[in-house]
Amino acid sequence: MTTITQAATLTAAQRQETALNSRKQIASNFQDFLKLLTTQLQHQDPTAPLDTNQFTQQLVQFAQVEQQLATNSHLERLITVQETTQLTALTPLIGRTVEADSGKVALQGGEARGSYTLRADATAVTVTIRDSTGRVVAQGPGQTRAGRQEFFWDGVSASGQRWPDGAYTVEVQAQYGSSLETVPTTVIGRITGAERADGTLKLAMGDLRIDTTAIRAVQPDR
Known part of the structure; x- marks a missing residue:
């Protein structure tokens, strides 16, 4: 019986799952951050307003991390496609x-x-x-x-x-x-x-x- 198996599929799936969990965690943290920011802005002391520069920097950092995770996810998909293509190319040798x-x-x-x-x-x-x-x-x-x-x-x-x-x-x-x-x-x-x-x-x-x-x-x- 001839067989073609993709033993690395599980590894690729695990990598994708890890990336997905990371994105979910970032999204959750981002939502918590926005809630905290909104609450602090609503209850800030008018005589001593909050420094918005720090919040802006954190917003930028969140956006950069989220973008990097998205890029990694795309790369994982490309790697999986490439691995499958390489494996399929061996079919004529069977x-x-x-x-x-x-x-x-x-x-x-x-x-x-x-x-x-x-x-x-x-x-x-x-x-x-x-x-x-x-x-x-x-x-x-x-x-x-x-x-x-x-x-x-x-x-x-x-x-x-x-x-x-x-x-x-x-x-x-x-x-x-x-x-x-x-x-x-x-x-x-x-x-x-x-x-x-x-x-x-x-x-x-x-x-x-x-x-x-x-x-x-x-x-x-x-």
Whole structure:
């Protein structure tokens, strides 16, 4: 099932509610101020009239604060529209296969794919898959030629246990003579949804979440 979620909507709504409450408070304070001013003017001592300059300054300050709150409210609306537009723009990626930088792979339909790039021919390469607890669920040799290489996992462990679809940690280690190096990896999988969480756009690849900035390639439809 493909999904698009706006996790930031609640945050935007909360910001708008806060701004609305602030405007209500300012309006209430302004009304109280006008009542106080009217009462004082009605009961002022004719021989010692009140200093209206101070009241005028306060009126100006109230007006400035109210105007600033209104401006903030307009900006909040613009931000919300922009966030929604950015999220909607990701819709064409849903259902497509993408490759993105990630230290995890997405097991989808019993298949997980990824890649790594070797700086030179390696003596040996080991690909290790771990579950969320760090337990090794699969391990095997990888291609040792220099350049980009892909790996594939069928979701089955060495003991024959089939693991459920989900996100798994992957580690690729390359042996260069006596030196052992950990090689960065990518994940290759089908996009199933898009969301905004904590102000960041993310794509869903099953249970795996990847930043849009991590995308390396979008493969053509087959």
